[in-house]
Amino acid sequence: AQKITQTQPGMFVQEKEAVTLDCTYDTSDQSYGLFWYKQPSSGEMIFLIYQGSYDEQNATEGRYSLNFQKARKSANLVISASQLGDSAMYFCAMREFDIQGAQKLVFGQGTRLTINP
């Protein structure tokens, strides 16, 4: 069963508009973490924002915010005032821990975001 689901293979948005990228997850753990990464064409994965399962407030980092709805198991990324440089692949990931406490990231399929001028 897929643990991270990103239902939007591609999104096209006009520059300066806000965009929401969807992410739903599946876990039976009480303690978990959710990440969003950006992958430009250069290939490097760039960390954007993090939400812990016990965090009561939605995470925000500059133009990025995370709409965390725990009961619905969704963690959507909102990018405000989009810029041309925001064009990239965006991945949602969930952190799991093994019995030794090491973290593993489980990624979704990604959403390709294109910002049009």
Next chain:
Amino acid sequence: ETGVTQTPRHLVMGMTNKKSLKCEQHLGHNAMYWYKQSAKKPLELMFVYNFKEQTENNSVPSRFSPECPNSSHLFLHLHTLQPEDSALYLCASSFYPSGTSGEHNEQFFGPGTRLTVL
């Protein structure tokens, strides 16, 4: 050098070749990871090393052989690969242990090695 570096950035090899991918992190982390990113598939975790000890091997074929000589360096040795092994191989690092869900402890990624197996 800063962050996580990977060499080479591009590699083309035949199925009978032996090659190695190198990853180095300059962040003082003590956990390192190899991921495989194939076209149209999510990133797949291959190997995890914590304090130089391998703690995860996600059913990866033996033609991929990791090596972690110290907490700053990670290698992926390749031999007798198949064309379906062509992919972007990403290295990442983080702190270990990871703490509670309240701590970010995000993984920092390198730029990847684009591997093509002919």
